Amino acid sequence: MTASTIPSPDSGDQPEVRKGLAGVVADVTAISKVDPETNSLLYRGYPVQDLAATQPFEAVAWLLWHGDLPTADELAGLRAVEREHRALTDDVRAAIDLLPTSAHPMDELRTAVSVIGAREVAGLSALEAAADPDETVARSARLFGALPAVVAYGQRRRRGLELVEPRDDLDFSANFLWMTFGTEPAPVVVDAFNRSMILYAEHSFNASTFTARVVTSTLSDVHSAVVAAIGALKGPLHGGANEAVMDTFAEIGSADAVPGWLDDALASKRKIMGFGHRVYKRGDSRVPTMKAALDTLVEHYGRADLAALYDALEAEFVERKGIYPNLDYPSGPAYHLMDFDTPTFTPLFVAARVTGWTAHVAEQQAANALIRPLSRYVGPERREVPTAAES
Numbered sequence: 518m519t520a521s522t523i524p525s526p527d528s529g530d531q532p533e534v535r536k537g538l539a540g541v542v543a544d545v546t547a548i549s550k551v552d553p554e555t556n557s558l559l560y561r562g563y564p565v566q567d568l569a570a571t572q573p574f575e576a577v578a579w580l581l582w583h584g585d586l587p588t589a590d591e592l593a594g595l596r597a598v599e600r601e602h603r604a605l606t607d608d609v610r611a612a613i614d615l616l617p618t619s620a621h622p623m624d625e626l627r628t629a630v631s632v633i634g635a636r637e638v639a640g641l642s643a644l645e646a647a648a649d650p651d652e653t654v655a656r657s658a659r660l661f662g663a664l665p666a667v668v669a670y671g672q673r674r675r676r677g678l679e680l681v682e683p684r685d686d687l688d689f690s691a692n693f694l695w696m697t698f699g700t701e702p703a704p705v706v707v708d709a710f711n712r713s714m715i716l717y718a719e720h721s722f723n724a725s726t727f728t729a730r731v732v733t734s735t736l737s738d739v740h741s742a743v744v745a746a747i748g749a750l751k752g753p754l755h756g757g758a759n760e761a762v763m764d765t766f767a768e769i770g771s772a773d774a775v776p777g778w779l780d781d782a783l784a785s786k787r788k789i790m791g792f793g794h795r796v797y798k799r800g801d802s803r804v805p806t807m808k809a810a811l812d813t814l815v816e817h818y819g820r821a822d823l824a825a826l827y828d829a830l831e832a833e834f835v836e837r838k839g840i841y842p843n844l845d846y847p848s849g850p851a852y853h854l855m856d857f858d859t860p861t862f863t864p865l866f867v868a869a870r871v872t873g874w875t876a877h878v879a880e881q882q883a884a885n886a887l888i889r890p891l892s893r894y895v896g897p898e899r900r901e902v903p904t905a906a907e908s
């Protein structure tokens with residue numbers, strides 16, 4: 518919209534307000550295609566379920582940033598950068614240690630990214646710090662390498678355990694689990710975790726990605742965009758729902774308690790976390806793949822009771838409301854079975870989504886326009902400030 522087409526507040530024109538920007542196409546993207554009609558999700562043209570079945574997460578990170586799957590040399594190069602940044606640095610550890618152990622892990626992670634970002638661009642003006650898309654991708658690869666140690670250390674700190682140093686012989690997913698638990702993870706767990714990372718990596722103009730693009734559009738830098746995106750993802754209507762799913766399961770207790778619990782929840786108009794989606798109205802394209810990964814974990818850990826609760830809530834809620842699970846529904850219990858603490862689930866989402874966010878930051882930088890929508894004013898008409906005598 519050019520300045521001349523902006524409706525004047527006095528003209529009587531009433532521009533349509535799309536609450537929540539629902540249905541608004543805000544820009545183009547070549548990174549992912551979310552298609553609710555075919556219930557599909559493509560990353561740079563590749564079906565996400567095929568990537569999850571065949572690729573290590575590092576290769577998908579490369580794909581999102583560069584547009585194609587990496588050659589063997591490119592993958593080795595990214596892995597070298599990722600490994601170089603795996604260890605928790607002293608400044609980040611000191612910043613985390615300043616926070617109470619009762620701080621939410623998303624707040625820890627947000628703080629850590631702030632510290633890393635300040636270090637990355639120290640000495641640069643704000644304009645210099647913004648950088649170009651290539652430098653943004655380079656910084657993003659370093660950040661991608663650094664985040665697992667923050668998540669792992671946070672959980673260990675809350676459990677009163679010592680830091681575990683990274684291992685160079687493990688890939689991203691296996692090393693993430695190693696640093697968190699200090700034991701060699703079973704292949705079935707690594708595989709489920711790797712799939713979850715790939716499924717969580719990217720989803721077009723969701724709220725946190727759009728937040729990152731808004732920040733980028735002012736010519737701010739990639740770490741500032743990621744800090745803001747972490748704030749957006751924390752909310753239970755978005756990434757925070759994976760934690761909320763597990764809280765719901767804990768509240769319900771067992772499969773046979775589902776109908777009564779749901780009667781009460783719906784009577785009090787509660788939102789059932791892990792269900793519903795702004796774009797998908799007939800089911801989330803990623804759920805079957807994540808549910809299959811969850812099934813392997815249920816089998817591995819012998820937790821048929823959890824699977825029964827999962828199935829019972831899904832069946833009952835879909836039958837009553839016709840609203841389907843989103844990705845947070847299977848990933849919450851999957852992370853629970855892996856022994857992550859519930860508040861750590863959304864930071865795991867961040868460790869994955871940082872790849873998508875930063876790919877969008879680079880895309881926004883390459884064809885930038887300041888993001889600044891309009892609002893329709895509904896407050897009082899112009900009035901006079903009372904004089905001292907009148908007030």
Ligand SMILES: CC(=O)SCCNC(=O)CCNC(=O)[C@H](O)C(C)(C)COP(=O)(O)OP(=O)(O)OC[C@H]1O[C@@H](n2cnc3c(N)ncnc32)[C@H](O)[C@@H]1OP(=O)(O)O
Nearest residue numbers: 753754755756758787788789790791792793794795843845
């Ligand atoms: C990875 C992700 O970020 S996926 C999303 C994770 N978030 C959640 O799981 C939170 C629970 N879900 C929700 O709150 C919603 O479904 C959202 C926010 C994800 C999508 O919301 P919107 O597209 O804005 O739809 P909206 O919230 O208006 O829902 C439409 C109707 O369905 C109902 N509805 C939607 N989801 C749910 C739910 N999970 N539980 C109960 N009712 C629901 C709404 O109450 C509303 O009913 P109404 O028309 O009678 O008022």
Ligand SMILES: O=C([O-])CC(=O)C(=O)O
Nearest residue numbers: 719720722723724795796
């Ligand atoms: O697309 C959305 O609105 C939310 C979502 O599923 C995601 O970010 O993965």
